[in-house]
Amino acid sequence: MLKGDKRALARLITLVENNPEVRREVIRLLPRGEKRAVTVCITGPPGVGKSTLIDQIISILRERGKTVGLILIDPTSPFTGGALLGDRIRMQRHSTDPGVFIRSVSTRDDPEGASSVVKDLVRIMEAFGFDYVVVETAGAGQTGVNVANSCRTTVLVLMPYLGDDIQMMKAGFMEIADIYVINKSDLGGADVMESLIRANLVKGEGGWTPPVIKVSAYNRKSVEPVVEAIDEHDAHGDERRLYKTFRLLRNMVVEEVEERIKEWASRCPEFTEMVQRVMREEVDMYTALDVLLEEVMRELCENGLYPAHGHGEVAERDEHTAV
Ligand SMILES: Nc1nc2c(ncn2[C@@H]2O[C@H](COP(=O)(O)OP(=O)(O)OP(=O)(O)O)[C@@H](O)[C@H]2O)c(=O)[nH]1
Numbered sequence: 091m092l093k094g095d096k097r098a099l100a101r102l103i104t105l106v107e108n109n110p111e112v113r114r115e116v117i118r119l120l121p122r123g124e125k126r127a128v129t130v131c132i133t134g135p136p137g138v139g140k141s142t143l144i145d146q147i148i149s150i151l152r153e154r155g156k157t158v159g160l161i162l163i164d165p166t167s168p169f170t171g172g173a174l175l176g177d178r179i180r181m182q183r184h185s186t187d188p189g190v191f192i193r194s195v196s197t198r199d200d201p202e203g204a205s206s207v208v209k210d211l212v213r214i215m216e217a218f219g220f221d222y223v224v225v226e227t228a229g230a231g232q233t234g235v236n237v238a239n240s241c242r243t244t245v246l247v248l249m250p251y252l253g254d255d256i257q258m259m260k261a262g263f264m265e266i267a268d269i270y271v272i273n274k275s276d277l278g279g280a281d282v283m284e285s286l287i288r289a290n291l292v293k294g295e296g297g298w299t300p301p302v303i304k305v306s307a308y309n310r311k312s313v314e315p316v317v318e319a320i321d322e323h324d325a326h327g328d329e330r331r332l333y334k335t336f337r338l339l340r341n342m343v344v345e346e347v348e349e350r351i352k353e354w355a356s357r358c359p360e361f362t363e364m365v366q367r368v369m370r371e372e373v374d375m376y377t378a379l380d381v382l383l384e385e386v387m388r389e390l391c392e393n394g395l396y397p398a399h400g401h402g403e404v405a406e407r408d409e410h411t412a413v
């Protein structure tokens with residue numbers, strides 16, 4: 091894969107998607123600190139034109155001789171069922187270009203698992219040597235925010251006449267956007283949208299003020315400033331990156347601990363007993379919570395929530411304590 095073999099890249103990604111343990115090993119083995127890609131997450135409500143925009147961004151980057159790795163996340167949102175097919179059709183003209191690599195990730199069966207695998211795919215594609223790694227994700231819920239933390243730059247795509255959707259976007263998304271794009275400006279109403287965004291704009295950390303760019307994804311020329319803004323943000327500096335990396339790692343720790351606690355709870359006799367007692371109304375919920383919290387903290391400190399006398403699995407898992 092590191093020698094630039096695309097078939098090896100595709101096989102490695104499949105391996106990593108299907109096997110979380112292999113995934114960790116692979117990421118550890120990747121070279122670090124070498125030439126890196128510009129990594130961009132393009133997010134926004136369903137149907138705002140993210141795919142159309144990305145299609146143009148890829149064309150612009152290819153004209154400049156840059157290579158692109160693209161990750162398409164199949165949204166779980168009921169509004170966008172079947173969007174994956176649409177995305178693929180839209181990107182079709184790039185799929186035969188040797189300078190472009192497209193990979194889809196389905197979140198339908200396991201949204202959390204899929205969103206966490208994306209950060210690894212970004213790393214792998216970066217190590218492969220693409221100049222740009224682009225992720226398209228529909229901006230609904232925590233999955234989208236988690237995905238955005240895996241890229242250095244987040245582009246939030248909106249469009250005129252979004253109405254209540256902007257309220258939805260404010261929850262979580264206004265904080266992570268490094269660049270705002272108002273797509274479908276050809277429809278009119280973009281100026282109203284622009285002042286709405288500017289009124290709600292969250293100034294980023296590290297002295298970066300997110301630009302608001304009006305485009306029509308049908309018109310390539312109008313998309314060029316988006317590419318410039320992406321490059322500019324990528325070159326901007328470390329402070330914001332620090333915060334993103336902080337959130338990324340913190341979420342990894344939270345996810346890992348949560349997974350261990352769930353596993354522990356399912357085989358812990360004290361937990362089962364407490365469930366029974368709460369059910370019989372011998373104990374109130376908050377008292378039970380205190381007792382169980384104490385128990386879980388003790389377990390966590392003493393043996394990391396793994397079975398004290400488990401099987402060979404314990405030793406194997408101990409190697410993964412870096413997280
Ligand atoms: N008028 C106008 N329509 C556009 C523009 N960009 C995209 N569209 C149309 O908007 C529709 C949705 O575009 P997509 O690119 O699939 O949007 P998306 O955000 O990727 O959608 P999901 O992936 O389903 O969330 C399509 O019918 C596009 O042709 C634009 O700049 N102007």
Ligand SMILES: [Mg+2]
Pocket residue numbers: 140141142173177226
């Ligand atoms: Mg799309």
